[in-house]
Amino acid sequence: MAENAALPLPQPTALSRPFWDACRRGELIVQRCRACGHYIFIPEPVCANCFSADLEWVPSNGRGTLYSYTVVWRPQQPAFPVPYIVAIIEMEEGWYPLTNLIECAPEDVRIGMPVKVQFQPVSEEITLPMFRPV
Numbered sequence: 001m002a003e004n005a006a007l008p009l010p011q012p013t014a015l016s017r018p019f020w021d022a023c024r025r026g027e028l029i030v031q032r033c034r035a036c037g038h039y040i041f042i043p044e045p046v047c048a049n050c051f052s053a054d055l056e057w058v059p060s061n062g063r064g065t066l067y068s069y070t071v072v073w074r075p076q077q078p079a080f081p082v083p084y085i086v087a088i089i090e091m092e093e094g095w096y097p098l099t100n101l102i103e104c105a106p107e108d109v110r111i112g113m114p115v116k117v118q119f120q121p122v123s124e125e126i127t128l129p130m131f132r133p134v
């Protein structure tokens with residue numbers, strides 16, 4: 001486990017706790033609207049597409065392609081080792097998590113590259129879903 005006490009970590013809420021519990025088990029899940037099929041990320045109480053509150057958690061296959069990214073050299077918190085890559089992934093299911101791309105040098109990053117989830121435990125409670133090239 002990469003312990004770094006200075007790192008700011010997500011604070012699970014009643015709404016987001018199923019997501020973080022799944023990450024800790026090594027599973028990636030996402031909300032989906034039972035009424036219209038729309039995927040929802042980050043977790044919300046209602047569907048952003050049709051406003052239905054009939055949402056469910058469904059498994060993701062953890063695979064996608066790099067949709068957009070930036071390389072951070074000057075972090076907002078000095079606890080973050082630089083450089084690191086902030087990325088938006090286009091998941092195969094059609095949702096777009098904001099995450100980190102790891103195990104990839106900044107000069108090797110390409111839009112559209114295939115990636116898969118890789119879970120990174122950072123505390124007893126929190127495991128972050130990051131992505132790496134495949």
Ligand code: ZN
Nearest residue numbers: 033036047050
């Ligand atoms: Zn909907």
